[in-house]
Amino acid sequence: MNTQDRFAQLEPALLEEINTHGIIKTFAMGDVIMRTGQYIKSTVLILEGMVKISRNDDEGSEFLMYYLQPGEACAISIICASKAETSQITATAMEDTTVLMIPIGFMDTWMSKYKSWYYFVLETYRSRFEELLVVIDNVAFRNMDERLQFYLKRHTAASQSNIIALSHQQIAEELNSSREVISRLLKKMEQRGMLKLHRNSIELLIS
Amino acid sequence: MNTQDRFAQLEPALLEEINTHGIIKTFAMGDVIMRTGQYIKSTVLILEGMVKISRNDDEGSEFLMYYLQPGEACAISIICASKAETSQITATAMEDTTVLMIPIGFMDTWMSKYKSWYYFVLETYRSRFEELLVVIDNVAFRNMDERLQFYLKRHTAASQSNIIALSHQQIAEELNSSREVISRLLKKMEQRGMLKLHRNSIELLIS
DNA sequence: AGTGTATTGTGACTTTGGTTACAGACTGCC
DNA sequence: GGCAGTCTGTAACCAAAGTCACAATACACT
Structure with missing residues (x-):
């Protein structure tokens, strides 16, 4: 273009x-x-x-x-x-x-x-x-769980896909947090049915 | 003027x-x-x-x-x-x-x-x-103690005086923290000789 | 299939900072 | 002086998130 x-x-x-x-x-x-x-x-x-x-x-x-x-x-x-x-x-x-x-x-x-x-x-x-x-x-004003959610939403909006092809480590770096914290929070969000975790990618189920 | x-x-x-x-x-x-x-x-x-x-x-x-x-x-x-x-x-x-x-x-x-x-x-x-x-x-990237220090310095720079005429409560609000935390940190800074605490004002000793 | 590497999962522990609760101290005002 | 209101100090406790240690899994490559 x-x-x-x-x-x-x-x-x-x-x-x-x-x-x-x-x-x-x-x-x-x-x-x-x-x-x-x-x-x-x-x-x-x-x-x-x-x-x-x-x-x-x-x-x-x-x-x-x-x-x-x-x-x-x-x-x-x-x-x-x-x-x-x-x-x-x-x-x-x-x-x-x-x-x-x-x-x-x-x-x-x-x-x-x-x-x-x-x-x-x-x-x-x-x-x-x-x-x-x-x-x-x-x-x-927000805690890490809210920030992570915001981050994922923004990422899907920017890339126009509900698949986020990043490792937990990469996400942690962008939020200036640590991998374990992000893994923990993502796991919780998966248990709540908000997303599905794959290797090197996250599938967002909610919008 | x-x-x-x-x-x-x-x-x-x-x-x-x-x-x-x-x-x-x-x-x-x-x-x-x-x-x-x-x-x-x-x-x-x-x-x-x-x-x-x-x-x-x-x-x-x-x-x-x-x-x-x-x-x-x-x-x-x-x-x-x-x-x-x-x-x-x-x-x-x-x-x-x-x-x-x-x-x-x-x-x-x-x-x-x-x-x-x-x-x-x-x-x-x-x-x-x-x-x-x-x-x-x-x-x-910074913790509350560093942020507080930065805040105090900026305040003295802006008001061109080493006296900060604010209560701990007011400072806490501007940093979106709580009064107790600010009091605690200020006390520590006083013990280190960085400042002197008065009622409704703080005297910064370092620049 | 087997090995090495990157990724993810998890439990235990620490630190930072927020919360609760209360005591003391200072100030203004009658 | 006595009272009310504000400000400050402190201890105990709690929650969020960072750190450490290690296990488990998945993938890539030979």
Whole structure:
């Protein structure tokens, strides 16, 4: 699928410019697209696949913030790119992923030149800000069982499948918990009929 | 102090417009400036005082996100105002506070008309986004003792005084913890010589 | 089929932080 | 001074989640 279809809300002249100046890059599942401390010189738009944005502390612990889908942009890359600052997050390809990199130079020009770009950037900020609020809600007010449930639901929504192909260990890392805790909670949820456990995958039965 | 001095980075013509169209409102210490679910029709700039931005869950528990100082704008109000949506946060005056309300109608126009406004809005997004990342870091990776320490430091930095005039109860609420836990941890910190406890105030000895 | 590795299941234990209950101390006010 | 209300200190207990240790299972590969 091409840029026009993914970003239909952008005006034609802008899409033209994006096609001319944007650099297309592809990443394989598991590839790190951006890592903590790296200098950001481009804004990233997702064309295909799925990207995980997470926070990592000094000891290597990870904490999932949100997923980016095709048609979305990485708010952090916009923020950092506009200041040429280092990012404080990690972006990982969850599937084979194609992105469009827009050199920061165009940000300013397009912002005043194309109303649709301005709205797109604002909407990106708004939606990511709200996602962060939900993340904070979860981690501040909810227990691990609720957070796990939320995580599974979000994962099925993002991948449009009720099968979550992850090991307990991987889930534990994204929630900054430990494998045993996740296994325990998943087992309880299975006993309550909420899901079915398989090796390397979880089948969600409720929606 | 007037708008010119608080927002010296904005170009004169814009400041003129701000003075013409902005509505000045004052709030007493403790007043709620914005509450969850409320419709936002204006962007808020802080002129005097200090504003606390926090997240509140359904049961009334609170969770501090950050403080806003004079010269800063409320990112959430910008986001919500530009979409005329409801906010998911609460803003409370921590001191007697003066704010400037800018009706949303001007956002779009100024954004393309005044480069300095565009930069100001981007910078507001950037800094608040980064504050949220720090908040997530704290709550995801740190224990309560570290979070409390961080809280106290941030408070002294914001109020430019090493005296924190809050009861243990108030601190507990902002960290979504309980009074006993905070008392316990503060006592420990006092024994380690990090601070001195008084009634209704804490004197921070380390920086 | 047999071996090695990754994944999952589970029990015992520890730590952190929340809860309950109550005592003492300070402040304001009559 | 005496009383009410708020704030602080503390002990005992509980619950959630992290840790440790080890068993059991499944899969991949030869």
